[in-house]
Amino acid sequence: MKSALSVVPKDAEKRLAQMEGRYRGLLEAAPDAIVVVDTAGRIVLLNAQAEKQFGYLRDELLGQQVTTIIPEGFAERLLADALRSVEDTLAQQIGGGIELLGHRKDGSEFPMEIMLSPLESGEGMLITAAIRNISVRKAAESHLAQMERRYRALLEAAPDAMVVVNTSGEIVLLNIQAERKFGYHRDELLGQQVKTIIPEGFAERLLADALRSAEDALAQQIGTGIELIGRRKDGGEFPIEIMLSPLQSSDGMLVTTAIRDITAHKATEAHLLRLNEHLVNGNALLATANADLEMFSSSVAHDLRSPIRQISGFAKILSQDYGQQLPAEANKHLDKIAHGAKQMGCLVDDLLHLAQIGRQALAVQPTALSSIVAAAVEALLPECSDRRVEWRLGKLRTVACDRGLMKQVFVNLLSNALKYSRPRDPAVIEVGQTTLNGERVIFVRDNGVGFDMQYADKLFGVFQRLHRASEFEGTGIGLATAERIIRKHGGRMWAEALQGRGATFFFTIVPVE
Amino acid sequence: MIGEVSGESGTTETENELLLVEDNPSDAELAVRELRRHKFAKTIHVISDGAEALDFVFCRRAYQSRSFSRPPQVILLDMKLPKVDGLQILAAIKNDPRTCAIPVVIMTSSAEQRDLIESYKMGVNAFIQKPVDFDDFCKVIAHVGTFWLSVNKPPPREAFGPDSPAK
Numbered sequence: 001m002k003s004a005l006s007v008v009p010k011d012a013e014k015r016l017a018q019m020e021g022r023y024r025g026l027l028e029a030a031p032d033a034i035v036v037v038d039t040a041g042r043i044v045l046l047n048a049q050a051e052k053q054f055g056y057l058r059d060e061l062l063g064q065q066v067t068t069i070i071p072e073g074f075a076e077r078l079l080a081d082a083l084r085s086v087e088d089t090l091a092q093q094i095g096g097g098i099e100l101l102g103h104r105k106d107g108s109e110f111p112m113e114i115m116l117s118p119l120e121s122g123e124g125m126l127i128t129a130a131i132r133n134i135s136v137r138k139a140a141e142s143h144l145a146q147m148e149r150r151y152r153a154l155l156e157a158a159p160d161a162m163v164v165v166n167t168s169g170e171i172v173l174l175n176i177q178a179e180r181k182f183g184y185h186r187d188e189l190l191g192q193q194v195k196t197i198i199p200e201g202f203a204e205r206l207l208a209d210a211l212r213s214a215e216d217a218l219a220q221q222i223g224t225g226i227e228l229i230g231r232r233k234d235g236g237e238f239p240i241e242i243m244l245s246p247l248q249s250s251d252g253m254l255v256t257t258a259i260r261d262i263t264a265h266k267a268t269e270a271h272l273l274r275l276n277e278h279l280v281n282g283n284a285l286l287a288t289a290n291a292d293l294e295m296f297s298s299s300v301a302h303d304l305r306s307p308i309r310q311i312s313g314f315a316k317i318l319s320q321d322y323g324q325q326l327p328a329e330a331n332k333h334l335d336k337i338a339h340g341a342k343q344m345g346c347l348v349d350d351l352l353h354l355a356q357i358g359r360q361a362l363a364v365q366p367t368a369l370s371s372i373v374a375a376a377v378e379a380l381l382p383e384c385s386d387r388r389v390e391w392r393l394g395k396l397r398t399v400a401c402d403r404g405l406m407k408q409v410f411v412n413l414l415s416n417a418l419k420y421s422r423p424r425d426p427a428v429i430e431v432g433q434t435t436l437n438g439e440r441v442i443f444v445r446d447n448g449v450g451f452d453m454q455y456a457d458k459l460f461g462v463f464q465r466l467h468r469a470s471e472f473e474g475t476g477i478g479l480a481t482a483e484r485i486i487r488k489h490g491g492r493m494w495a496e497a498l499q500g501r502g503a504t505f506f507f508t509i510v511p512v513e
Numbered sequence: 514m515i516g517e518v519s520g521e522s523g524t525t526e527t528e529n530e531l532l533l534v535e536d537n538p539s540d541a542e543l544a545v546r547e548l549r550r551h552k553f554a555k556t557i558h559v560i561s562d563g564a565e566a567l568d569f570v571f572c573r574r575a576y577q578s579r580s581f582s583r584p585p586q587v588i589l590l591d592m593k594l595p596k597v598d599g600l601q602i603l604a605a606i607k608n609d610p611r612t613c614a615i616p617v618v619i620m621t622s623s624a625e626q627r628d629l630i631e632s633y634k635m636g637v638n639a640f641i642q643k644p645v646d647f648d649d650f651c652k653v654i655a656h657v658g659t660f661w662l663s664v665n666k667p668p669p670r671e672a673f674g675p676d677s678p679a680k
Contacts (some may be wrong), residue, residue: 305622305645310539313647317546338647345645360626 006145015122033131037066039124053112053133055105063457069103070114102131111138165194165229167252181261183233194257197229199241230259239266290358297355304348312341323435343475350477354462357484364489369396369442372403373431376410382417388425396442399509405485412442412482413505419472420503421448440511445504448499459495479505529662530556532585534566534602535620536594540643544589544620547651555659558585562595566590567605571610581611582670587638587661592621592628600631607636614672616661 025033027047036045043061051058053203054069061068072347104113115130155162161178163171171189179186182197189196230240247254309439315337323331373393399406414429421427430445451459451466458464460483467475486493497503531554535541541559548557560566565575570578570588588606592599599619606612616638621628624642632640640659644650 302622305643306537306540308645309643309647309650310543313543313650314539316647317543342646349645 002053030130033133035061035066035069035129035131036119037127037129041067043068044126050131051112053104053131054102059418060105070129071101071103075448099134102133110135120329134450153263158258163189163194163197163257163259165255165257166245167254169193171196172251172254179261181232182230183236183421188233197231198228198242198259202227209210227262230261238263241265241274252327264464294355294359297351302352305345308341308345309347311339312345315341341428343473347475347477350475350481351462354477354481354484357405357481357488360405362405364402366398367401367405367406368398370441372407373410373414376407379407379411380414383415383428387422387427389418389421390426390428392428392430392432394430396431396433397440397511399511401509402485405488409482409485409507410444412478416502416505417444417446417448417473418479419448420450420467421446422472424448436506439508441506441508443504443506445502447502450499450501450503451495452499453497459464460493529554530558530583530585531662532558532560532566532569532588532592534563534588534594534599535591536561540591542568543647544654545651547654548658551655551658553662554586561595563594563599563602565601566594567597570602570606570615571609582673584612584615584673587616587618589618589620589657590646592619592623598648600628600635602636603632611673614668616665616667618657618661620657 027045030047030049031054033050034047035043035046035050038044043064043066046058046061050061050214054061056069079249099113102108103109111134113132113134113135115132117128117130119126119128123204155175156177158175158177161181162173162175163178164173166172171192171194174186178197182189184197212365226244227239227318229235229237239262241260242262245258247256317336319326319331319334319338323334326334354393358396370393373396377391377393412430414431417429418427421429424447428447431443432445433442435441449467455466458466460480461476462480463476464480465474482505483493486509489509491508491510493505493507495503495505524530531548533544533548534542535544538561541561545559547559558569559568568574569576569579570584572581584631590599590602594602599621603617603619604618606615613636617636618639619628619632619637620643621643624640629640638655639661641653644653664669
């Protein structure tokens with residue numbers, strides 16, 4: 001292999017030969033490419049790293065203009081530097097490396113950093129340029145920058161105010177939301193204690209978290225947010241919820257704090273609380289009103305029972321003891337008094353019963369409805385012993401219900417059916433189950449006089465009657481009672497009818513599977 | 514007030530006294546009329562006030578001359594009464610060894626569940642809701658009279674405490 005150093009022109013040969021011994025080892029040991037240039041811009045010396053970096057053989061570069069490997073503008077700079085005083089040049093190099101693009105022989109370029117160092121010699125000023133290929137560092141830097149940009153973008157995109165705090169409690173980073181929420185400019189907050197914006201108890205918490213292991217801190221952040229108070233630049237305070245997330249960084253542990261303004265949330269919460277309170281109060285009032293009403297109706301009903309009995313009792317006694325002495329007309333009046341009292345007695349008892357259903361707790365158990373219907377029919381047979389009634393009793397499923405109350409439902413519905421089918425011979429009364437719109441229903445159907453669907457909504461109202469009392473007797477409480485019982489069981493009751501063509505009553509009830 | 518109603522002549526030697534505690538005079542009259550019609554009791558005492566009813570049962574004040582060993586064969590007790598109500602009277606009777614064997618029948622307009630429970634827990638012998646219809650009422654009175662004054666065997670004298678006041 002040829003000598004590592006060749007020198008042109010000839011008159012410099014001697015001195016360069018001296019230098020060779022001094023610098024050769026140094027130059028070749030350097031990790032950077034080193035090129036020595038004279039004031040004319042010619043390369044007078046270079047090391048193996050320089051050959052390698054720029055892709056030339058040593059001989060191809062020696063004597064060439066330095067602009068071959070370094071961009072045009074910089075070569076002038078090199079010359080300019082060479083013309084300055086040594087002090088100036090020294091000052092220049094202290095400022096750190098100059099970043100440039102190096103040209104390889106194959107035309108490719110690479111980022112490099114050059115450090116210049118003047119060298120007084122016999123032939124005048126020489127300049128040593130230490131050239132470092134920084135493409136790896138550049139790539140790493142650009143990767144870092146990209147990461148930071150991403151992090152930054154993430155931070156800025158967050159809907160919450162984000163503040164990154166170090167272990168000293170100083171704000172090192174924040175997003176635009178944080179600026180907006182707290183009313184500060186970014187620069188006003190950077191380096192400030194986080195206490196500036198979150199005054200209470202937070203800094204201590206933060207430090208405690210940061211002092212823990214990252215695992216502990218991570219576990220910590222998984223819990224729900226901590227509710228605190230945020231303070232704006234103008235002194236205004238607002239409720240916040242914060243989530244902490246530790247971040248190990250080259251500057252030590254950092255804590256990313258997501259700060260959510262929960263003013264609206266709090267307001268909603270308070271509103272809900274108030275609503276709930278109203279509701280609770282309302283319910284209590286309603287319960288009281290209901291209890292009062294029940295108390296009233298039951299006490300009125302009770303207090304009415306005695307006088308009614310007295311009216312019917314003394315009317316009866318009068319007719320028994322003195323009936324023969326009274327004119328026929330007077331006896332008729334006595335009968336009317338007795339009849340009126342009897343009807344009033346029925347009304348009062350039905351009302352009491354209805355009020356009782358409201359208060360009564362359901363004793364729900366699986367019940368075969370067919371057996372309940374059979375019992376109800378049996379109870380009603382004496383009422384229709386003088387009529388022809390065709391009973392069509394289908395098999396019904398087993399449901400969860402209060403047996404006593406469910407029997408009441410069927411007694412009332414069947415008695416209603418019997419009553420309004422009185423003009424029919426025979427009366428046909430059908431009980432069965434079917435499916436309507438995917439819903440399983442029980443029905444009671446008769447071939448009686450029916451009713452006008454226009455008044456269907458009045459069917460289950462207390463004291464509501466769709467027929468004149470002279471046509472069909474009754475208190476108007478029976479259907480209301482049946483409907484209340486079904487409703488108390490969580491079901492619905494409704495009816496369909498055609499005037500003169502019979503009526504069908506439907507209800508739903510929870511089946512037992 | 515107390516009304517004593519003598520039965521028809523020719524009743525048996527047994528002392529079948531009946532005490533009716535009822536504050537409504539018309540109701541009392543209707544009940545007494547029906548009881549008399551069936552000739553159930555030789556004597557029917559009607560008391561309209563709770564405190565007086567207690568005096569009667571515990572043989573004190575106006576009723577000092579009465580004896581614990583000769584109590585009424587049955588007490589028909591209304592619930593709503595002035596001064597001391599039916600449940601209090603029931604409790605007093607059933608909690609005292611001298612009187613607890615006396616059959617007590619509550620007869621009331623109301624049939625509140627809690628009244629029923631309370632009454633039975635205190636040891637009432639029967640609980641009747643007076644029907645509002647007069648015919649039904651008469652039937653019930655006839656049933657009660659028949660059962661307690663003729664069907665049912667009353668407790669013997671030995672069932673009642675010593676014939677002396679508690680205090």
